Amino acid sequence: MRVIVQKFGGTSVATADGRRKVAEKVKEALEQGYQVVVVVSAMGRNNDPYATDTLIGLARGVNKQVKPRELDLLMSCGENISTVVIVQILESLNIKASAYTGGQAGIITDNHFNNARILEIKPDNLWKCIRERRVAVVAGFQGVTADGDITTLGRGGSDTTATALGVALKAELIDIFTDVEGVMTADPRLVPQAKSLTTMTYNELCEMAHLGAKVVHPRAVEIAMEGRVPLRIRSTFSDSMGTLITDGISIGEIEIKGDKIVTGLAHMAEMALVIIGSHEDLNANGRVLEIFQMMADAGISVDMIHVTPFEIGFIIKEDLMEQAKEILQQLPLEIKIDKSYAKVAIVGTGMRGIPGVMARMAKSLQAEQIPIFHSADSHTNIACLVRQSDMVKALRSLHQQFDLG
Numbered sequence: 001m002r003v004i005v006q007k008f009g010g011t012s013v014a015t016a017d018g019r020r021k022v023a024e025k026v027k028e029a030l031e032q033g034y035q036v037v038v039v040v041s042a043m044g045r046n047n048d049p050y051a052t053d054t055l056i057g058l059a060r061g062v063n064k065q066v067k068p069r070e071l072d073l074l075m076s077c078g079e080n081i082s083t084v085v086i087v088q089i090l091e092s093l094n095i096k097a098s099a100y101t102g103g104q105a106g107i108i109t110d111n112h113f114n115n116a117r118i119l120e121i122k123p124d125n126l127w128k129c130i131r132e133r134r135v136a137v138v139a140g141f142q143g144v145t146a147d148g149d150i151t152t153l154g155r156g157g158s159d160t161t162a163t164a165l166g167v168a169l170k171a172e173l174i175d176i177f178t179d180v181e182g183v184m185t186a187d188p189r190l191v192p193q194a195k196s197l198t199t200m201t202y203n204e205l206c207e208m209a210h211l212g213a214k215v216v217h218p219r220a221v222e223i224a225m226e227g228r229v230p231l232r233i234r235s236t237f238s239d240s241m242g243t244l245i246t247d248g249i250s251i252g253e254i255e256i257k258g259d260k261i262v263t264g265l266a267h268m269a270e271m272a273l274v275i276i277g278s279h280e281d282l283n284a285n286g287r288v289l290e291i292f293q294m295m296a297d298a299g300i301s302v303d304m305i306h307v308t309p310f311e312i313g314f315i316i317k318e319d320l321m322e323q324a325k326e327i328l329q330q331l332p333l334e335i336k337i338d339k340s341y342a343k344v345a346i347v348g349t350g351m352r353g354i355p356g357v358m359a360r361m362a363k364s365l366q367a368e369q370i371p372i373f374h375s376a377d378s379h380t381n382i383a384c385l386v387r388q389s390d391m392v393k394a395l396r397s398l399h400q401q402f403d404l405g
Helices: 016-031 052-060 068-075 077-092 124-131 157-168 202-210 218-227 287-297 318-328 357-367 388-401
Strands: 003-008 035-040 097-100 107-109 118-121 135-139 142-144 150-152 173-178 199-201 231-235 243-246 264-277 303-308 311-317 334-347 374-377 381-387
Touching (some): 003 016, 003 157, 016 035, 016 077, 016 173, 035 077, 035 124, 035 157, 052 068, 052 077, 068 077, 068 150, 077 097, 077 135, 097 124, 107 157, 118 157, 124 135, 142 157, 157 173, 157 218, 202 218, 202 231, 202 243, 202 264, 202 334, 264 318, 264 381, 264 388, 287 311, 287 318, 303 374, 311 318, 318 334, 334 388, 357 381, 357 388
Parallel strands (some): 003 173, 035 135, 097 135, 107 142, 173 231, 199 243
Antiparallel strands (some): 231 243, 264 311, 264 334, 303 311, 334 381, 374 381
């Protein structure tokens, strides 16, 4: 039995025209011989009547300190509404369909409300629906604890729902439908020469997502990668086949080699640079552990970490600057925190072990007189910290340097 999971985001289900196109994609998959499981997000964005942010604003307009458990109960409503509406549209087209909450679909999570993790999936109800030749429409972004409490999976949770169900059902394919025609070499709003990618590896997409690309949630990519279920990023509003993501194996007539040095660019804006200096050895006096433990206890994520005996550097989000400053000023150290930085990164599985990649990146930035304040790398990416005012210029220069246009 060929199963496909189709996930539709908030922009796809926000309007009557969008919902009609959702039904067309479902019908198309059925005609291709698939048994279809649909995952939907809440309708629209903030200020739209049933959007998640709108519902949150409704509750916080009464009491800003909404308890996490109750907030999850509220936030799950938007997806439930979408689920029922999409079922009605399918039924009106003589496509048999049934609606399921995350809990009814068998998604069991821990009790970390607002950012729960999936512990297991018991898809018995979905298998029954599939065997009866009905389309299962599942509310994304949500699950249920072993005690029956409704939970949500954090931002991008509907992507996670789709890939987790795809793996549990041993789906042939997972389609993530959005408002773009696939993954692009860079953000087209910043780099007009950006183009859509036909194929990528899981690692490349995961790196780009972690580094700021908004097209799909990195946790979702990791789940698909672990289950080795091919993933496609497609547009609800076009017939383009989008970007196919696998681990480098052949899919039909398509082979993903992952041998390009650089596949795409990613960026994160509004970052702050933290520099902590000392005249004493920070390792010897235990300050290294103390500083990072203080950040961890405050829930502040640090990135691009640089440690020497007399200096520690890292970046954080700008909106955490004051909190970090208040914490660090408790220490008898030299603390300097500056805002208005951006992280720009090149991503590609083909750069591993290839000499000269950083030299090309530095050459590109130097040609535009863009200073580098920090850098970090992995097997599949190199990231540089630049001034926010230089971010767009840096992305365009790197896009040209690595022939991505």
